[in-house]
Amino acid sequence: MDDLVIRSRRVVTPEGVRAAAVAVRDGKIAAVRPHEARTPAAAELDLGEVALLPGLVDTHVHVNEPGRTHWEGFASATRAAAAGGVTTIVDMPLNSLPPTVTPAALAAKRAAADGQCFVDVGFWGGAVPGNVKELRPLHELGVFGFKCFLSPSGVEEFPPLSPDEVRLALAEIAAFDGLMIVHAEDPALLAEPVGPSYPEFLDSRPGSAERSAVEQVIRLTRETGARTHVLHVSSADCLEPLRAAQAEGLPISAETCPHYLTIAAEQVPEGATAFKCCPPIRSAANRDLLWQGLADGVLTCVVSDHSPSPADLKVPDFAAAWGGIASLQLGLSAVWTEGYARGYGLADVTRWMSANPARLARVPGKGAIRAGYDADLVAFDPEAGHQVDARALHHKNPVTPYHGRALRGVVRTTWLRGRRVEATAPPYGAFLQLGAH
Template sequence: MTVRHLIAEQVLLDGELVPAHVEIGADGTIRRITRLKAGETAKRAKVVRASDVSAGEGMVTLKPREQVLPGNVDTHVHINEPGRTDWEGFATGTMAAALGGVTSLVDMPLNAIPPTVDVESLRIKQQAAASQIYVDTGFWGGIVPGNTDQLRPLHDAGVFGFKCFLLDSGVEEFPPVSPSQLREAMVTVKSFDGLVIVHAEDAKTIDTATEATIRRRPALARRMTSYADWAATRPQEAEATAIEGLIDAVRETGCRTHILHLASAAALDPIKEARDEGLPLTVETCPHYLCFEAEQIPDGAAEFKCCPPIRDAGNRDALWQGLQEGLIDMIVSDHSPATREEKYRGAPDLTHAWGGVSGLQVGFAAVADEARRRGIGIEQVSRWMATNTAELVGLDRKGSISVGSDADFLIYDPAQAHVVVASGLAHKNPITAYAGRELRGTVVGTILRGTEIFSPQDTSTALAQTGRFLASGTAGGGPVPGGAETAAVGVL
């Protein structure tokens, strides 16, 4: 359904949940917002119907407890198509996003084949995605050894920035960069005011920790089933050391830089010092680092394996504190799915299992539930998962409910509890660390540019496949006119 009037008792406006009537133009942007008094929404709906005969079909009114939030913007998603489409794919991945309240996402340059390291590979990915995306979708480019001359063309083609690894990425087609290669790329990206995003772990520290762990218990060289043992091979120091080196590179080059999936609170002190110095540095963390603790992960539970690893309860609490203090800017899924064969390779030994948590559809509800337990309101969760992520990639028309913004909404029922069932998720492979977790609060609807993808009033109809490509450098970083099919053949 095309929505022209959205009326609800709880709409997130300027950081506050208030009664409001949101009017949406034919172009899918918010045309007018009228704040209402509590209990006035039913009367407002009657007035709108009386003054606009067509409003009945284009009007959505919600239950008093249902909340209207800006659609989430997830800037860290691995779709894996083409090349590893059996791991995920644009159809299943973007459907999961929509069902989880994500109306815009940015796809990582790996683990698709080919990786997005030049314009040709970007076009191949766009062609694979065309006409099968449920939410607005953008793309990151990649930095690998020898592709510095491709970064400006990729930027001009619409990618939102460039990802690199400081250690083995896990896939041979996306190798890591050395410190000198990183600085060379950062100088180039700085020249056009681009953004570099970094998987920051130190390989030498990990090698040393792995050797020490096995030296203490030689049997672990043959079989490592304990999550705590495996996590000990990638200690907090690996992140802190890499981040300290990265901060030096930011200081030297002045390049805008973003730290991916921070798992270690040990890195918060150097991050604070860099912020105090005024360096252009931003930081993200992920739902699994905020919702789980290593002590509670069962032996052999490969669905929890990710890099960097989930750490202990005290570290989890410190990450929440880092969010509240503003040292960590945002929360993203780092959705990194795999087939059962890859995820449980060598089971119950964790050493060879694919490292990544599948949680795109679940992340928002899990974070909102954990935040509630900690006395943190949904308003702040929305800032971390919608507003700040949109700002990171320059999506000016996303991430807030305001006049002129895209009419992208997440409809959330904070009282509706549910238990996560892996087979009930839209993810291509029914494997997730959240399986069996009871969550209080459920995403019950999403609207993308004024079109209902799914509705709290009608959950039986097929989802609307209305996603478009996003590109940096377009007005507000917004959807490319003409939709995904047009964009795939060269509009970006």
Template sequence: MDLVINAARAVTAAGEVPATIGVDGGRIVAVEPAGAGLDGDRVLELGDDVVLLPGLVDTHVHVNDPGRTEWEGFASATRAAAAGGVTTIVDMPLNSLPPTVDVASLEVKRKTAEGRVHVDVGFWGGAIPGNLADLRGLHEAGVFGFKSFLLHSGVDEFPPLDARGLEEAMTELRTFDGMIIVHAEDSDAIDHAPDPHGEKYEDFLHSRPRGAENVAIAQVIELARKTGVRAHILHLSSSDALPMVESARRDGVRLTAETCPHYLSFTAEEIGDGATQFKCCPPIREAGNRELLWKGLADGVIDCVVTDHSPCTPELKRFDSGDFGLAWGGIAGLQLGLPAVWTQARQRGFALTDVVRWMAEHPAAQAGMRRKGHLAPGYDADFSVFAPDEAFVVDVAKLKHRNPVSAYHGRPLAGVVRSTWLRGEEITGEDPAGVLLTRGDC
């Protein structure tokens, strides 16, 4: 074999156990009990202070490339991913120019990414007004599904769908079993909410009420029920919606849901005036809401935890005025998702097997990836070597993403990624070895 890893601790189908992993040709070919005596050209010995995890799969990343590369870019984003134990990302269709709403724009994005990625990268398409005829072509070109908004997306070139447009898109996707992924906040509810401007986080929170999420999620559920399409709720932040999601699944609606590390880590009560690094949409809510999201994970109502990495330049965060209404909404967290979630999870009695389920196994399954997210024979040899008991304090100057802005700055976190491996080779950040993925081929 090309590589043998002897791990005192590894997260496999048997749980967290001692294991020997054999790799050949970039794939896992053997997972054996420790001491199995496998032979390899290279042998990696891991002590009991680290745990071998499957590489994480982050299906919600805004790379913003091409067109807004001053916000991020494929090289910096994928270095940050690798530094955080993430070996596969799926890029969102907006904030790049052009947005990924037809085959031609997908090809522009793929050409931009080619030869620049340090982890594997797939792409979502977009469902916007006027591109109904482009959806099948994008599906055939290999996108993993289609993102839509139910309110202004923040950029004019990616407009939202109204109720009729959403139903038409869902009906079209059902003809080829495509999946719709939805930013679920109701535009009418937000239009009638208080004004978001000012330095007080409480005012911003009131401008994006839970009810806006709840109404939109109910709409997605009922249209998914009607059309039979696969639907996925993005970045769920309102715990009020969890009973609706659970009920819909019992009824047979093909529905999944994700939340994000920042909703599981931060609380509205701790966000100070003018701290616009915490602005995101939907917003970070109250402490009680956070605990109910953790319960949703424990109960299996929330399937995945992904970062919604949405960086921007420092200027766009409007630190000059601290005005939440003017600041760009987005949390830069791609490199920090694993330690952020682990820090909170261990305090609540969860194990690394749970974190792997939420951040590797389920995101891979939700996107239809058949060779990602598990330490098992036949899967890609993508690994994270994670020291769960080592701690650090986040310093934005040491992060790999392009701009030194993050809500996690100064926060102590548990868990350090010692190394990340892609198809049996350690990622150094020097030679980009990631590949561009298409649906059905990974």
């Protein structure tokens, strides 16, 4: 007998969107059957025209606990994730204290998260100057890969790598077939903003800085053979070198984020520092090219880069405010709103936000409605609308550029391994490790 059968006229499967009945047993998807199939089940649910999606996999989340838990913590972040249809997050190695750059720091992170997670959680390690010897031990402990910066990260405890240090780290990572994920901006082409406005901040971080850094990553990928991934591509200037590198067969991939796909620099209100992030939100014309990069497959993932902070760090202006966007709960609706208007379907959004991130990080059993996979499922009403109220989000701090924005699509229910996630019930998220199931 199945534990649960969920029917929908719009089940998003790897083969396409179709009417189906998804059977759940012991936390796994037991079968994807014809919509009208009747088999014994302890419980049944018919969603009608509400879509059933695989849970999203967000591989770019800054939870910040321990150390900066007043910015965000595992309880609030994972509660927000579940409310937004995200059933797996992979936590970045900064801005927590200590950063996840040693086995001891990873143990501290896991201890801080233990018992608090409403969704499943994995961890990235960090590559910083002097920690090459820590990379293999972290890999053996199950981190999904390693993050590095080519320019200052914004926090002193996570310094950037020089080109020679990147090369050493990549050679070590290639030896165990690991993955390096890179914040790619060339520090030589960055500048301090000359004034407090958004145009002045945008000018200080030009697209040429991203492209130069991406070209550096491509060269080092070619030299070392390591798998690399470019984080949060905001500039369409990066697409041509990435396209050429991928055509060459180099093991390099890239992602972008909801805010780069749904907001344009021309829309940033004066003084609205909730919109500040690094790299920055660019022009509407640039945004159109990023969508084309997704359509072409040069960009494969859309992930949040959820990097929240308290409101008192988002002042007084664009020159001084913390650079990070809070959007973990809103990414699905935001991308669906813009994607639908551009003619994309639920299968596209699911591929970018679930299947491809799971494949990138090699997260086992996630990212698809397929027999044998974890029963991580989302009931998503693609026609419903809502207006964002930052105060009603589960994020720890009510700061987001989406406040007041009308979005299309509402998450009705999220299931983690076959169990409905309830914000007021005890959490049962698990820790994930590379190579473990």
